[in-house]
Amino acid sequence: MAKSTLADSRFGYGLVSRTLHWTMALLFVWQFVTVFLSAVAEDTAIERFFWGTHYSVGFTLWVLVLLRGAWGLSQLKQRPPHEGPPLLQRAATLGHLVLYLLMVIVPTLAILRAANNGRGLRVYGIELVAPGGEANPALTAPANLLHGFLGWTLFVLIAGHIAMALWHGLVRRDATLRHMTRGPERGPRSLRSV
Numbered sequence: 001m002a003k004s005t006l007a008d009s010r011f012g013y014g015l016v017s018r019t020l021h022w023t024m025a026l027l028f029v030w031q032f033v034t035v036f037l038s039a040v041a042e043d044t045a046i047e048r049f050f051w052g053t054h055y056s057v058g059f060t061l062w063v064l065v066l067l068r069g070a071w072g073l074s075q076l077k078q079r080p081p082h083e084g085p086p087l088l089q090r091a092a093t094l095g096h097l098v099l100y101l102l103m104v105i106v107p108t109l110a111i112l113r114a115a116n117n118g119r120g121l122r123v124y125g126i127e128l129v130a131p132g133g134e135a136n137p138a139l140t141a142p143a144n145l146l147h148g149f150l151g152w153t154l155f156v157l158i159a160g161h162i163a164m165a166l167w168h169g170l171v172r173r174d175a176t177l178r179h180m181t182r183g184p185e186r187g188p189r190s191l192r193s194v
């Protein structure tokens with residue numbers, strides 16, 4: 001496959017970025033279903049089923065965000081520029097930075113807690129950390145304090161991110177959404193409004 005299909009360009013996101021973005025989007029939907037059900041349908045069969053996947057899906061998101069961050073940094077100089085007035089462009093840069101930070105911090109805190117609370121950590125049935133041993137409060141307290149709160153903050157930011165993407169695509173009708181759905185399109189359509 002040609003490199004240009006995989007890599008990003010100023011005309012749109014390549015296959016690697018788009019696959020990581022949409023795979024993570026689906027997994028985030030799943031992950032937030034697990035926490036919504038635990039809030040509204042505690043102790044039901046469906047809640048137990050979904051909550052039983054929270055660690056594994058969260059761990060997968062953690063691995064994917066690290067890969068995505070590394071890939072994003074390697075593509076930084078050749079990504080599509082943000083569209084719209086300068087203030088909006090700066091807000092988009094800041095918003096994406098905070099999204100990335102939370103996507104890393106939220107699962108990292110929970111994994112540190114799970115690996116150090118003495119109960120062990122299993123992912124997809126595979127034991128990554130064996131149960132037993134002393135709990136380490138220095139590594140469990142940050143998640144106790146912040147994992148849930150920052151997880152919900154991430155939910156609000158993702159909702160804002162979706163709203164802005166739809167605004168670009170449906171109201172402003174510029175190329176922003178198309179860059180992540182169809183990928184790089186050369187020619188006049190790629191950089192201007194449809």
Ligand code: HEM
Nearest residue numbers: 031035055058059061106107110111114143147148151152
């Ligand atoms: C990006 C991935 C993740 C997101 C977005 C996320 C989100 C959340 C949210 C919003 C809550 C609060 C639920 C409530 O208010 O009842 C929560 C709770 C919890 N999560 Fe996660 N989570 C993620 C990854 C993980 C991972 C990887 C683990 C374990 C290794 C984990 C373990 C827990 C546990 C034990 C709780 C209940 C205790 C608490 O609220 O801190 N989560 N998660």
